[in-house]
Amino acid sequence: MTLRTPSPPAIDRAPLRREGPAKLTGTALYTDDLVFPGAWYGQTIRSTEARARLLDVELDPAFDWSRVVVVTAADIPGPNIVNSIQDDQPILVADEIRHHAEPVALVAAPDRTLLQEAVAHVTLRTSPLQPVLDPLASGQVFAHYEIVAGDIERGFAEASLVIQGEYRVGHQEQLYIENNAMIAVPRADGGVAVHGSLQCPYYVHKALRRSLLLSDAQAQVIQAETGGGFGGKEEYPSILALHAALLARACGRPVRMIYDRHEDIAATTKRHPAIVTYRSGVSADGRLVAQDIEIVMDAGAYCTLSPVVLSRGTLHAGGPYACPNVRIRSRAVATNTPPNGAFRGFGAPQTEFAAEMQVNRIAEALSVSPRELRRRWLYRPGDTTPTGQVLRDSVAAEEVLDRAAEAAEFERVRERTAAARAGRDGGGDGGHVAHGIGLALAWHGAGFTGSGEVHLASVASVELTGDGRIVILTGSTEMGQGTKTIFPQLVAEALGVPMASVEFAPQDTALVPDSGPTVASRTAMVVGGLMIGACRRLRAVVEERSGGPFVDTYRGDARDHGATRIDEHFEPYPGVEFDDTTYRGDAYPAFGWASAIAEVDVDLDTGEVAVRSVVAADDVGRVIHPVLAEGQVEGGTLQAVGYATIEEIKLHDGRYLNDRLATYLIPTALDAPRIETILVEAPFGGVPHGAKGIGELPMDVGAPAVVAAIHDATGVWIHDLPASPERILAAIHARDGAAAAVAIDPGSLR
């Protein structure tokens, strides 16, 4: 098949990626590309047990330690805590090792050979403790929530059909292609500057200030070009920056800490594994009348961001469906495994997988099309969510469902696959490869949960400099998703100037304000909104002074009045209120909506799945840049396909067994489906440009769509992710075995 030759997009709607030429010529500077003369190399000594008492860090007396530096917990000037939600995670183990690959000591040396020699002469003396590895057996709860709406007992009393399921999803590695990396450079004022691959400069800034007892100015965080994040560089860079900074402080020189892939997979955060138990009740006239959901997330050894990951997972667990009687109970528990953290979707992919499995299984039980069932139940304007949030505007569940279903010809393909399945069941030769189509629908809250945005109190700024330049000042980072392109677009539009006139200041805490973290699909919506607000004020100030249009007068205004800088502070969106203690109110200022339809081929002999195509319809509020927006949907969709089919971490005694890229597999170009993206625009009225988030939406729908397609092909439901060949074959054999047993002795199954 010959590919249709694509035509490049129109430049005015889709300006070229700002930092694209640098990336395409190999001149963009990622952390490992930065040169600091005289820099030493740092390495982390890590635990090799899941749980143990640390008795001693022994330095071999036969080794000449004067040529290197070693840092242990005793050398930390301030609190031995990685700043996060709870004060539980040490920078270096002082007493108890709580997970495999936990940092215990640090070594730096002027060259790599000496560093390896030194590391080989460090021994951790420990005494083993009994680890907790099963989340269901854990007694330590980091966070728990309960959301109740209506009366769950009455709901089930009204139900004539009850479908119950338990769904288990495992770890997923972010697998940005650039590993975590940080370089710390001592500052003349006794502080430290870190250059690193990171999403959230001010998270790192706060962690450095707190534990190294530095002033605002002494702690300086500079983002290098960042080779992918996906949440994996949200909180982890804080501990890595602390390590590099401690070593730099000890040796008085720049210290490079560049993880290799093995260390990155073994030690850094993953998507939380979860066990979701789900009971849904449907009335005789086909209404969804009850949802009773219990969620257990495995946080790993430390709290990290688990309370907010769990919160988002809990709030999304019902799926985008109106239901009068809902109970959602959830907890995030400790195990002696490496801590889990942020990953695109942030708790929602786990629970929405379960929600969509339930809806698809109910559709099967009712012999209704999965699309038709969703059309009956999905949220429409005016509906109320389990927290009591009334969905007033920007509700596009029906539109994304219809757009995806029509583009994929869902019902027509489904008739064909049903006929093929009937042929196989009837003994006809249906072939050994079965084709299937599956559908999923999801919602995703844009921005921080609840009152999170109020607490963040983000600032974004625009400055007309004294020499007449327009400069964007924001802590929001570029990691491939397009911040450095869409912000200049928004600013150029708001000021009425060409985009080429707008500069973007580096993400350096010495230069830019705290715009909050670059996470939670909040950058385009929240920070983009602040940026437009700042521009409108700047434009008004200049036009008032000059009496002419901004574009014609700003250079003269700068000459006459010097620099003008506008700092725009976050103000709560009108009418959006949430009570963190009762979990009632508007959980998110707005939701994005997504539907995905996957087609798969399943080899019935081997259980292997090939995902052939995905049609994805995503409502992003307003499309700022169609090419970048599509890129988000396509990339997120493939990560979801990997989550559904091949991505799996295997553990043994709390250690990740497949902690290499040769053994943790992600989809290649040959594994990837053709992805068709449909961008839907249901604008959010709380921001001037109407944009909602986009980054996470596609992650919520891909996996349940693929598993539904596998069911359509094979007739079996796979309840646990990934839907690996082993699981698919086991399910087929279990069904065929049960069928054979029925044929032999129907009474035996009664």
Next chain:
Amino acid sequence: MTVRFTVNDDPVELNVPGMRRLLDVLREDLGLIGTKEGCGEGECGACTVLLDGAVVDSCLVPVGQVDGHAVRTVEGLARRRPSAERPAMPDDLNVLQMAFLETGGAQCGICTPGMLMAGEAFLASGRPATDHAIREAIAGNLCRCTGYTKIIEAIALAAARRDAGATQ
């Protein structure tokens, strides 16, 4: 040992251990930091360069094996080479690089140099630019951002433009 080879047509002579990885020689000895390391074991393709026109993972190639051969890296692609004083501009790019820029084939950019080299080798092979052929050509290069869709579009666009007579 002394090794002599060319990088982007420039002759290079180095006295280095023969087992030193070509990747380290490029990045650290020659300062060609465009080539990236993603896994160090030949799985991700971020370090892809061309050795006598063939796609290789430079993390798996001992520099001793390069003696007498020609290496091409991402730095050798642009029509006009950018510098610290003159950052890269769209006008500098060759046909494939420009196609990546226009279609959105580069997001975070870390797989991009390797992906471009695999794409260049594919274009040079003269094979018809079908969807499947392009996927096969870049199957050794992992990308986590794009879902590959726009990378495939970029290579197809570059192939079409070369067929239409674009030279660089």
